[in-house]
Amino acid sequence: MTTLASETKTGFAAEHDAPIPYMQRTRDYYMALGYNPYRWAHFADVPFTPLPAPLDRARVALITTAAPFQPEAGDQGPRAPYNAGAKFYKVYSISSASVPDLRISHVGYDRLHTTAEDINTYLPLARLKAAAAAGRIGSLGPRVHGAPTNRSHRVTMETDVPEMLRRCQEDGVDAAVLVPS
């Protein structure tokens, strides 16, 4: 990409050096393919709960959209093409004491510019364990919870989201770190 002379003089960043407009790109792309535009979830009001305990006494959950590795479901390794066969459709939970094998071949991550070789780029479990060991957080919740990525808002909001709350309440967590893939 060439930089315009005026950008060099002003010290401005390049025009395209801004967060990617994913909604617009996705809309344009699927319309070019002949599909109707997707209606993204959008709310005017946003809830807010102050952290109920100091962080060094708080129990913190980790929530991911990564999928448990399924041996029968084809290539799920680094650089694997988009693999719809590796998707999952129900909330799952896995012990946070384990080192789970969770993959992201089932979602549209940026396959041109990254490879999904290092699980720590989409699942900060090791980093959260280190934060707990250092006393930065009180403790890590006993389970990592996995959220299915469904195109249907209805299924997500009526089924998956309440189930995720139920599991977090069962674990007695004060806070949650949520990490999309």
Add this chain to the structure above:
Amino acid sequence: MCHQTVSLVARHLEAHGIATVIMGCAKDIVEHCGVPRFVFSDFPLGNSAGRPFDVASQTQTLELALRVLESAPGARTTVQSPLRWNADAAWKLDYLDLTKLSPEKIAERRKEFDEVKSIARGKREAS
């Protein structure tokens, strides 16, 4: 879709007394939905928790999320990580770039997408 899903989960947890922070790479999707706290890394999708094989970057990104969890003054707090994917931002032009696709390629992509949808539907119905 991942960013929208976790945004919906965060809103529901927060409405029921659990404080949340999202670590993500798709700023527009998360902010359009509307969430309590968000740490944005301007990285390719798939790197919400930091750069590959770079523990310092992953630790810094998590620490930023924890600080936002502790100190956000109200809903819709977004903090952007100061880390850069690389000096040249040209990678941002590539995601779903239609200008690089011929009509033949678009037809091919549509066929692939229909196949993927059909696989996903089969799997969903079986689950």
